[in-house]
Amino acid sequence: MTNTLSGSCLCGEIAFEIENQFDNFYFCSCAQCRQITGSAFASNLFAKTTGFRWTKGEEKVKRFKLPNRDIAKTFCPNCGSGVPKISADGQSVMVPAGALNGEPQMPLPKRIFQRERPNWATYYEAYDAFERFPLR
Numbered sequence: 001m002t003n004t005l006s007g008s009c010l011c012g013e014i015a016f017e018i019e020n021q022f023d024n025f026y027f028c029s030c031a032q033c034r035q036i037t038g039s040a041f042a043s044n045l046f047a048k049t050t051g052f053r054w055t056k057g058e059e060k061v062k063r064f065k066l067p068n069r070d071i072a073k074t075f076c077p078n079c080g081s082g083v084p085k086i087s088a089d090g091q092s093v094m095v096p097a098g099a100l101n102g103e104p105q106m107p108l109p110k111r112i113f114q115r116e117r118p119n120w121a122t123y124y125e126a127y128d129a130f131e132r133f134p135l136r
């Protein structure tokens, strides 16, 4: 038995549902993911498209493809959030984990392209942690 997760962009114009069953979970620190997310790494789940469907705004999904590279980003043109990306062959879907409204039944994540990880993110887990902005 599998359950279903919903997800959306921040403004809600694009939404989707997916079977809570994923094949891979990658934290990718490559330079392209750093720039595409504006963060230390991208957190992407991978699944078969059979369990995936758009529930809102599929026609609004914007796609940026890096010329001469097999790198693309799909996002909401209204709020800029990353949204799921269907592979070129239509067989698999990459889901930005942060777009999900629930917890994925996850395969153990793998950290990839670690040599491209920025120095400021190297000791992430060791830095002081707070529930909110720290008081001054």
Ligand SMILES: [Zn+2]
Pocket: 009, 010, 011, 012, 013, 014, 076, 077, 078, 079, 080, 081
């Ligand atoms: Zn949006």
Ligand SMILES: [Zn+2]
Pocket: 028, 029, 030, 031, 032, 033, 034, 042, 113
């Ligand atoms: Zn990457």
